[in-house]
Amino acid sequence: MEVLNELPAEVDHLLHFLSSQPVPGIGGGVISNYIFFMGIGIIILSVLMWVGVRNLKLVPEHKLSNAVEALGQFVRDDIAASMIEHGSRKHFPFLATIFFFVLINNIVGLFPGSKPGTGTMGVTVALSTTVFIYFNTVGFKNQGFFGYIKSFAPHGVPFPINLIVWFIEVFSAFLRIFTLAVRLFANMYAGHIILGIFAILTSLFAQGMIEEFSARTVIGALPSIGWLTLMTALYLLEILVAFVQAYVFTLLTAVYIGQAAEAH
Amino acid sequence: MEFIGFGLLYGLAVTAPAIAIGWVGSKATESTARQPEMAGRIFTVFILSAAFVEALALLGFVLGILVQGKL
Numbered sequence: 001m002e003v004l005n006e007l008p009a010e011v012d013h014l015l016h017f018l019s020s021q022p023v024p025g026i027g028g029g030v031i032s033n034y035i036f037f038m039g040i041g042i043i044i045l046s047v048l049m050w051v052g053v054r055n056l057k058l059v060p061e062h063k064l065s066n067a068v069e070a071l072g073q074f075v076r077d078d079i080a081a082s083m084i085e086h087g088s089r090k091h092f093p094f095l096a097t098i099f100f101f102v103l104i105n106n107i108v109g110l111f112p113g114s115k116p117g118t119g120t121m122g123v124t125v126a127l128s129t130t131v132f133i134y135f136n137t138v139g140f141k142n143q144g145f146f147g148y149i150k151s152f153a154p155h156g157v158p159f160p161i162n163l164i165v166w167f168i169e170v171f172s173a174f175l176r177i178f179t180l181a182v183r184l185f186a187n188m189y190a191g192h193i194i195l196g197i198f199a200i201l202t203s204l205f206a207q208g209m210i211e212e213f214s215a216r217t218v219i220g221a222l223p224s225i226g227w228l229t230l231m232t233a234l235y236l237l238e239i240l241v242a243f244v245q246a247y248v249f250t251l252l253t254a255v256y257i258g259q260a261a262e263a264h
Numbered sequence: 265m266e267f268i269g270f271g272l273l274y275g276l277a278v279t280a281p282a283i284a285i286g287w288v289g290s291k292a293t294e295s296t297a298r299q300p301e302m303a304g305r306i307f308t309v310f311i312l313s314a315a316f317v318e319a320l321a322l323l324g325f326v327l328g329i330l331v332q333g334k335l
Contacts, residue, residue, distance in 0.1 A: 015329065078308075183319035186326045193329070248315040 003204050003220075010204070014196040018189070020120050037108055038117025045104040075099050075250065083254035084261060091257050094134060098127065099250040102184065106242035109188060110235075116242075119188040121181065128180035131253045139260030148260070180252060187245050191238045198231035270328045277324025281317045288313045 022029035023036050031039075052068035060066040075096045080088040102118060109116025117123055139148040152173070153166040202224045209221035292310035296303045 179319065182323055182326075183315070186319060186322035190322045190325050244311055244315055248312060251312065 003207065006204060007200065010200045011197060014193070014200060018115070018119075018192055018196065020122070032120070032122075034115055034117055034120040034123065037115045038105060038123055040114070041101075041105040041108040041117045044108065045100060048104075049100070071100070071103075072096060079247075079250050079254050083251065084258040087261065088254075091138070091254070095250055095254055095257075098131070098253055099246055102127070102249050103243065103246040106188060106246055109192065110239060110242060115192070116188045118184050119192060121185050124181040124185040125177070127184075127249075128177045131180060131256065132174075132177045135253070135256045135260045138257055142261050176252075176256065180249065184245055184249055187241055191234075191241055195231060195234060195238065198227055198234065202227040202231060266332060270332060273328045273331075274325055277327075278321045281321035284317045285314050288317075 020032045020034055022032055026036070048064065049068065052062075052064045054065075055061075056065075060069050076088075076092050079099070080092050080095050084091060105117035105123070108114055109119060118127075136148075139151075142148075143151055152169040153162045157165065205224040205227065206221045208217040211217070288310060292306050296306050
Protein backbone atom coordinates (compact mmCIF):
# COMPACT_ATOMS: atom_id res chain seq x y z
CA MET A 1 0.00 0.00 0.00
CA GLU A 2 2.32 2.71 -1.16
CA VAL A 3 -0.48 5.29 -1.09
CA LEU A 4 -0.43 5.11 2.68
CA ASN A 5 3.16 6.32 2.83
CA GLU A 6 1.98 9.92 2.77
CA LEU A 7 -0.46 9.33 5.62
CA PRO A 8 1.72 10.44 8.57
CA ALA A 9 2.60 13.74 6.89
CA GLU A 10 -1.06 14.41 6.09
CA VAL A 11 -2.13 13.57 9.64
CA ASP A 12 0.50 15.96 10.98
CA HIS A 13 -0.94 18.60 8.65
CA LEU A 14 -4.44 17.90 9.97
CA LEU A 15 -3.41 18.11 13.61
CA HIS A 16 -1.60 21.36 12.95
CA PHE A 17 -4.71 22.69 11.23
CA LEU A 18 -6.90 21.70 14.16
CA SER A 19 -4.67 23.28 16.78
CA SER A 20 -5.22 26.74 18.16
CA GLN A 21 -3.52 29.31 15.94
CA PRO A 22 -3.75 33.11 16.03
CA VAL A 23 -5.67 34.68 13.19
CA PRO A 24 -3.19 37.13 11.67
CA GLY A 25 -5.64 39.42 9.95
CA ILE A 26 -7.61 40.59 12.96
CA GLY A 27 -5.75 43.11 15.09
CA GLY A 28 -2.41 41.43 14.48
CA GLY A 29 -3.19 38.00 15.91
CA VAL A 30 -4.98 38.64 19.21
CA ILE A 31 -7.67 35.98 18.75
CA SER A 32 -7.28 32.38 17.70
CA ASN A 33 -9.14 30.52 14.99
CA TYR A 34 -11.40 28.78 17.52
CA ILE A 35 -12.32 32.13 19.10
CA PHE A 36 -13.07 33.47 15.62
CA PHE A 37 -15.60 30.69 15.06
CA MET A 38 -16.98 31.19 18.54
CA GLY A 39 -17.58 34.80 17.57
CA ILE A 40 -19.39 33.65 14.42
CA GLY A 41 -21.45 31.30 16.57
CA ILE A 42 -22.38 34.10 18.96
CA ILE A 43 -23.42 36.34 16.08
CA ILE A 44 -25.56 33.59 14.53
CA LEU A 45 -27.11 32.81 17.91
CA SER A 46 -27.94 36.46 18.58
CA VAL A 47 -29.56 36.89 15.17
CA LEU A 48 -31.58 33.68 15.49
CA MET A 49 -32.79 34.52 18.98
CA TRP A 50 -33.64 38.10 18.07
CA VAL A 51 -35.69 37.01 15.06
CA GLY A 52 -37.20 34.09 16.91
CA VAL A 53 -38.79 36.01 19.78
CA ARG A 54 -39.80 39.12 17.90
CA ASN A 55 -43.59 38.81 17.70
CA LEU A 56 -44.55 36.51 20.52
CA LYS A 57 -47.96 35.00 20.07
CA LEU A 58 -49.66 32.25 22.03
CA VAL A 59 -49.22 29.84 19.13
CA PRO A 60 -45.95 30.44 17.29
CA GLU A 61 -46.47 31.13 13.63
CA HIS A 62 -43.02 30.88 12.08
CA LYS A 63 -40.85 27.81 12.07
CA LEU A 64 -38.01 29.64 13.78
CA SER A 65 -40.17 30.85 16.68
CA ASN A 66 -41.52 27.35 17.00
CA ALA A 67 -38.04 25.86 17.10
CA VAL A 68 -36.78 28.37 19.68
CA GLU A 69 -39.82 27.85 21.86
CA ALA A 70 -39.60 24.06 21.55
CA LEU A 71 -35.96 24.07 22.61
CA GLY A 72 -36.69 26.51 25.43
CA GLN A 73 -39.49 24.31 26.67
CA PHE A 74 -37.20 21.31 26.45
CA VAL A 75 -34.67 23.03 28.71
CA ARG A 76 -37.34 24.27 31.09
CA ASP A 77 -39.24 21.01 31.52
CA ASP A 78 -36.90 18.13 30.88
CA ILE A 79 -33.71 19.63 32.24
CA ALA A 80 -34.47 22.31 34.81
CA ALA A 81 -37.72 21.07 36.36
CA SER A 82 -36.71 17.43 36.55
CA MET A 83 -33.30 18.01 38.14
CA ILE A 84 -33.96 21.00 40.42
CA GLU A 85 -36.67 20.37 42.99
CA HIS A 86 -38.11 23.82 43.51
CA GLY A 87 -37.04 27.22 42.29
CA SER A 88 -36.08 25.91 38.90
CA ARG A 89 -37.51 28.99 37.24
CA LYS A 90 -34.80 31.11 38.81
CA HIS A 91 -32.08 29.06 37.21
CA PHE A 92 -33.74 28.64 33.84
CA PRO A 93 -32.08 31.67 32.12
CA PHE A 94 -28.60 30.44 33.02
CA LEU A 95 -29.35 26.90 31.88
CA ALA A 96 -30.91 28.05 28.64
CA THR A 97 -27.90 30.28 27.91
CA ILE A 98 -25.50 27.41 28.47
CA PHE A 99 -27.59 25.07 26.34
CA PHE A 100 -28.00 27.38 23.37
CA PHE A 101 -24.39 28.55 23.49
CA VAL A 102 -22.96 25.03 23.47
CA LEU A 103 -25.48 23.86 20.86
CA ILE A 104 -24.79 26.68 18.40
CA ASN A 105 -21.03 26.35 18.78
CA ASN A 106 -21.20 22.59 18.21
CA ILE A 107 -23.40 23.02 15.14
CA VAL A 108 -21.19 25.73 13.62
CA GLY A 109 -18.33 23.24 13.76
CA LEU A 110 -20.24 20.78 11.61
CA PHE A 111 -19.94 22.83 8.45
CA PRO A 112 -16.91 21.71 6.42
CA GLY A 113 -13.94 23.97 6.97
CA SER A 114 -15.13 25.62 10.15
CA LYS A 115 -14.21 24.73 13.69
CA PRO A 116 -16.45 24.37 16.73
CA GLY A 117 -15.94 27.14 19.26
CA THR A 118 -16.10 24.54 22.00
CA GLY A 119 -13.32 22.49 20.47
CA THR A 120 -10.63 24.17 22.47
CA MET A 121 -9.88 23.85 26.16
CA GLY A 122 -10.02 27.63 26.62
CA VAL A 123 -13.73 27.93 25.89
CA THR A 124 -14.82 24.77 27.68
CA VAL A 125 -12.83 25.47 30.85
CA ALA A 126 -14.27 28.98 30.87
CA LEU A 127 -17.79 27.55 30.61
CA SER A 128 -17.23 24.97 33.33
CA THR A 129 -15.60 27.52 35.65
CA THR A 130 -18.66 29.73 35.20
CA VAL A 131 -20.88 26.78 36.09
CA PHE A 132 -18.69 26.03 39.14
CA ILE A 133 -18.89 29.61 40.43
CA TYR A 134 -22.65 29.66 39.78
CA PHE A 135 -23.58 26.52 41.65
CA ASN A 136 -21.28 27.32 44.56
CA THR A 137 -22.91 30.74 44.83
CA VAL A 138 -26.31 29.05 44.85
CA GLY A 139 -25.11 26.71 47.59
CA PHE A 140 -23.72 29.52 49.74
CA LYS A 141 -26.89 31.55 49.34
CA ASN A 142 -29.29 28.74 50.12
CA GLN A 143 -27.51 27.02 52.97
CA GLY A 144 -25.27 29.69 54.46
CA PHE A 145 -21.50 29.61 54.39
CA PHE A 146 -20.76 26.89 56.95
CA GLY A 147 -23.97 25.04 56.21
CA TYR A 148 -22.94 24.52 52.62
CA ILE A 149 -19.42 23.41 53.49
CA LYS A 150 -20.76 20.99 56.08
CA SER A 151 -23.31 19.62 53.64
CA PHE A 152 -20.67 17.75 51.69
CA ALA A 153 -20.51 15.10 54.37
CA PRO A 154 -23.31 12.51 54.34
CA HIS A 155 -25.78 12.31 57.21
CA GLY A 156 -26.08 9.47 59.66
CA VAL A 157 -22.54 8.22 59.15
CA PRO A 158 -20.15 7.87 62.12
CA PHE A 159 -17.30 10.27 62.65
CA PRO A 160 -14.12 9.09 60.85
CA ILE A 161 -15.90 7.94 57.70
CA ASN A 162 -17.77 11.25 57.70
CA LEU A 163 -14.53 13.18 57.39
CA ILE A 164 -13.00 10.97 54.72
CA VAL A 165 -16.11 11.15 52.56
CA TRP A 166 -16.16 14.94 53.09
CA PHE A 167 -12.67 15.23 51.64
CA ILE A 168 -13.56 13.00 48.71
CA GLU A 169 -16.76 14.95 48.02
CA VAL A 170 -15.01 18.33 48.12
CA PHE A 171 -12.28 17.03 45.83
CA SER A 172 -14.82 15.66 43.39
CA ALA A 173 -16.68 18.97 43.44
CA PHE A 174 -13.50 20.68 42.30
CA LEU A 175 -12.94 17.94 39.78
CA ARG A 176 -16.27 18.83 38.16
CA ILE A 177 -14.64 21.80 36.47
CA PHE A 178 -12.21 19.49 34.77
CA THR A 179 -14.58 16.69 33.82
CA LEU A 180 -17.25 18.99 32.40
CA ALA A 181 -14.66 20.80 30.30
CA VAL A 182 -12.84 17.70 29.11
CA ARG A 183 -16.03 15.84 28.17
CA LEU A 184 -17.15 18.62 25.83
CA PHE A 185 -13.69 19.38 24.46
CA ALA A 186 -12.72 15.76 23.81
CA ASN A 187 -15.98 14.97 22.02
CA MET A 188 -15.68 17.94 19.68
CA TYR A 189 -11.94 17.68 19.07
CA ALA A 190 -11.75 13.93 18.59
CA GLY A 191 -14.79 13.97 16.31
CA HIS A 192 -13.11 16.43 13.99
CA ILE A 193 -9.86 14.47 14.01
CA ILE A 194 -11.64 11.27 13.03
CA LEU A 195 -13.59 12.98 10.26
CA GLY A 196 -10.38 14.56 9.01
CA ILE A 197 -8.54 11.24 8.97
CA PHE A 198 -11.27 9.55 7.00
CA ALA A 199 -11.29 12.43 4.53
CA ILE A 200 -7.51 12.11 4.16
CA LEU A 201 -7.79 8.40 3.50
CA THR A 202 -10.50 8.97 0.91
CA SER A 203 -8.39 11.50 -0.95
CA LEU A 204 -5.19 9.44 -0.74
CA PHE A 205 -6.74 6.46 -2.45
CA ALA A 206 -8.38 8.58 -5.12
CA GLN A 207 -5.23 10.53 -5.94
CA GLY A 208 -3.99 8.04 -8.51
CA MET A 209 -7.27 8.28 -10.35
CA ILE A 210 -7.15 12.07 -10.36
CA GLU A 211 -3.67 12.17 -11.82
CA GLU A 212 -4.36 9.86 -14.73
CA PHE A 213 -7.58 8.10 -15.58
CA SER A 214 -7.00 4.47 -16.52
CA ALA A 215 -8.58 1.16 -15.58
CA ARG A 216 -5.80 0.40 -13.10
CA THR A 217 -6.14 3.65 -11.21
CA VAL A 218 -9.95 3.39 -11.13
CA ILE A 219 -9.69 0.01 -9.43
CA GLY A 220 -7.05 1.47 -7.11
CA ALA A 221 -9.54 4.20 -6.16
CA LEU A 222 -12.32 1.78 -5.17
CA PRO A 223 -11.44 1.77 -1.44
CA SER A 224 -12.24 5.49 -1.46
CA ILE A 225 -15.93 4.65 -1.70
CA GLY A 226 -15.67 2.62 1.49
CA TRP A 227 -13.88 5.41 3.32
CA LEU A 228 -16.42 7.93 2.06
CA THR A 229 -19.32 5.82 3.32
CA LEU A 230 -17.64 5.48 6.69
CA MET A 231 -17.03 9.21 6.81
CA THR A 232 -20.70 9.91 6.01
CA ALA A 233 -21.82 7.56 8.77
CA LEU A 234 -19.48 9.26 11.23
CA TYR A 235 -20.72 12.67 10.07
CA LEU A 236 -24.25 11.66 11.07
CA LEU A 237 -22.89 10.47 14.40
CA GLU A 238 -21.18 13.83 14.86
CA ILE A 239 -24.48 15.63 14.34
CA LEU A 240 -26.00 13.45 17.06
CA VAL A 241 -22.99 14.07 19.31
CA ALA A 242 -23.37 17.84 18.88
CA PHE A 243 -26.88 17.72 20.32
CA VAL A 244 -26.11 15.13 22.96
CA GLN A 245 -23.08 16.98 24.32
CA ALA A 246 -25.06 20.22 24.67
CA TYR A 247 -27.80 18.27 26.44
CA VAL A 248 -25.39 16.48 28.78
CA PHE A 249 -23.53 19.68 29.69
CA THR A 250 -26.78 21.46 30.58
CA LEU A 251 -28.16 18.42 32.38
CA LEU A 252 -25.08 18.09 34.56
CA THR A 253 -25.18 21.82 35.33
CA ALA A 254 -28.80 21.40 36.44
CA VAL A 255 -27.88 18.39 38.57
CA TYR A 256 -25.07 20.32 40.30
CA ILE A 257 -27.34 23.31 40.90
CA GLY A 258 -30.05 21.04 42.27
CA GLN A 259 -27.59 19.32 44.59
CA ALA A 260 -26.21 22.62 45.84
CA ALA A 261 -29.58 24.29 46.31
CA GLU A 262 -30.76 21.95 49.01
CA ALA A 263 -29.34 19.44 51.45
CA HIS A 264 -26.54 17.64 49.66
CA MET B 265 8.00 2.93 19.12
CA GLU B 266 5.79 5.78 20.07
CA PHE B 267 3.10 4.45 17.74
CA ILE B 268 3.03 1.23 19.74
CA GLY B 269 2.63 3.38 22.86
CA PHE B 270 -0.20 5.35 21.35
CA GLY B 271 -1.93 2.20 20.13
CA LEU B 272 -1.65 0.55 23.54
CA LEU B 273 -2.84 3.69 25.32
CA TYR B 274 -5.94 4.10 23.24
CA GLY B 275 -6.68 0.38 23.05
CA LEU B 276 -6.56 -0.05 26.80
CA ALA B 277 -8.47 3.17 27.37
CA VAL B 278 -11.39 2.22 25.18
CA THR B 279 -11.90 -1.46 26.15
CA ALA B 280 -13.86 -0.87 29.34
CA PRO B 281 -16.02 2.00 28.01
CA ALA B 282 -16.96 -0.12 25.00
CA ILE B 283 -18.10 -2.99 27.20
CA ALA B 284 -19.87 -0.58 29.54
CA ILE B 285 -21.84 1.20 26.81
CA GLY B 286 -22.87 -2.12 25.28
CA TRP B 287 -23.98 -3.32 28.70
CA VAL B 288 -26.03 -0.24 29.51
CA GLY B 289 -27.55 -0.30 26.02
CA SER B 290 -28.68 -3.86 26.48
CA LYS B 291 -30.14 -3.05 29.89
CA ALA B 292 -31.99 -0.09 28.37
CA THR B 293 -33.49 -2.25 25.63
CA GLU B 294 -34.45 -4.93 28.12
CA SER B 295 -36.17 -2.51 30.48
CA THR B 296 -37.99 -0.82 27.59
CA ALA B 297 -39.26 -4.23 26.55
CA ARG B 298 -40.46 -4.91 30.06
CA GLN B 299 -42.27 -1.56 30.47
CA PRO B 300 -42.75 0.29 27.17
CA GLU B 301 -44.44 3.33 28.68
CA MET B 302 -41.19 4.33 30.44
CA ALA B 303 -39.29 4.34 27.16
CA GLY B 304 -38.65 8.13 27.16
CA ARG B 305 -37.17 8.21 30.65
CA ILE B 306 -35.11 5.07 30.05
CA PHE B 307 -33.72 6.52 26.82
CA THR B 308 -32.73 9.69 28.66
CA VAL B 309 -30.85 7.74 31.31
CA PHE B 310 -29.18 5.64 28.61
CA ILE B 311 -27.92 8.67 26.68
CA LEU B 312 -26.69 10.24 29.92
CA SER B 313 -24.76 7.13 30.97
CA ALA B 314 -23.28 6.70 27.52
CA ALA B 315 -22.10 10.32 27.47
CA PHE B 316 -20.43 9.95 30.88
CA VAL B 317 -18.56 6.82 29.88
CA GLU B 318 -17.69 8.12 26.43
CA ALA B 319 -15.97 11.13 27.98
CA LEU B 320 -13.43 8.85 29.61
CA ALA B 321 -12.71 6.97 26.41
CA LEU B 322 -12.28 10.17 24.43
CA LEU B 323 -10.03 11.59 27.13
CA GLY B 324 -7.74 8.62 26.46
CA PHE B 325 -7.70 9.45 22.75
CA VAL B 326 -6.92 13.12 23.33
CA LEU B 327 -4.17 12.22 25.83
CA GLY B 328 -2.63 9.99 23.20
CA ILE B 329 -2.45 12.90 20.78
CA LEU B 330 -1.20 15.15 23.58
CA VAL B 331 1.78 13.02 24.60
CA GLN B 332 2.90 12.90 20.99
CA GLY B 333 3.25 16.65 21.17
CA LYS B 334 0.79 17.38 18.41
CA LEU B 335 -2.06 18.98 20.31
